Amino acid sequence: MRIVADTGTCVGLGMCEAMADEFFEVGDDGHVHVLDEYPAETDREFADAAVQACPVAALRLEG
Numbered sequence: 928m929r930i931v932a933d934t935g936t937c938v939g940l941g942m943c944e945a946m947a948d949e950f951f952e953v954g955d956d957g958h959v960h961v962l963d964e965y966p967a968e969t970d971r972e973f974a975d976a977a978v979q980a981c982p983v984a985a986l987r988l989e990g
C-alpha cells in the first residue's frame with residue numbers, strides 16, 4: 928500500500944494531518960507532505976480514513 932498525494936490539487940486544509948499526523952504534514956509551502964508513503968498493512972483502515980477526509984480528493988491509496 929502506498930499513499931499518493933497530488934500536491935497540485937491539495938489546498939492545504941490539513942484534514943489529513945488532523946486525522947493522521949504520522950502520515951501527513953502540511954508544509955510551509957501550503958501543501959501536504961506524505962511522511963510515511965508506505966504504511967503498514969495494519970494501518971490501512973486508519974490511512975484510508977485520512978485519505979477519504981480530504982475535501983478535494985488530493986490523496987489516494989495505491990495497492
Ligand code: SF4
Nearest residue numbers: 937938940941943981
Ligand atoms: S486534506 Fe487534502 S487538501 Fe487538506 S492538506 Fe490534506 S491533502 Fe491537502
